[in-house]
Amino acid sequence: MEKITGIGGIFLRARDPKALAAWYQQYLGVTIDAGQTYGCLIAKAEDMTVWSTFSHDTDYFGSRQQQCMVNYRVSDLDAMLAQLRAGGAVVDDKVQDEDYGRFGWASDPEGNRFELWQPK
Template identity: 50%
Template sequence: MAKVIGLGGFFFKSRDPAALAAWYAQHLGLPVEEWGGARFEDAKHPGYQLWSPFAADTSYFAPSTQPYMINFRVDDLDALLAQLRTSGVEVDERVDDSEYGRFGWIVDPEGTRIELWQPPVA
């Protein structure tokens, strides 16, 4: 059975992402990078975790109206998406392949968009 193997990231809406990221860097020591978020390495699993503020008017979380999106790291994206479809879960038909890995999306029963990420092979 394909499954989630870790947290890939937490993405959320912010009125001023740059100012908020600067606050987290200053007060909590987050290693904010040029792109505006923080990346945390995970030696146990391939990939990393992200903390990333988005503009308040982003449409990236659509169709969800929630102010956040969770990203889970998965072991087999295609198999998991097939399992979820069979179970009646709302699955976005789009799958993105990039240098960062493979991405798919679902919506939970409360309308939260969940991003599923299979990291690239090391």
């Protein structure tokens, strides 16, 4: 059975992504990349979690009712997507390949969209 290996990212919907990112930086110590709305939390080497705000009207999370989305790290994206399909989950047909890994998306039984990331 495939299992997630960690949290790859936490994404929040915001009316003002830059202001919310600045608030998290100031009051919770999240390191935000200069001029951006995202940063990384690094507990130890090779264990990076991206933290980011997105515009309130983004379609990236699926339903506009969903206020946040979690990115889960996996070791075998194709096997995980097949496992989710076999379990009846709604799985996006799109798989995205980037220099830093592969991405896929699915929704849990309550309709919460999540992202899967297989790092390079």
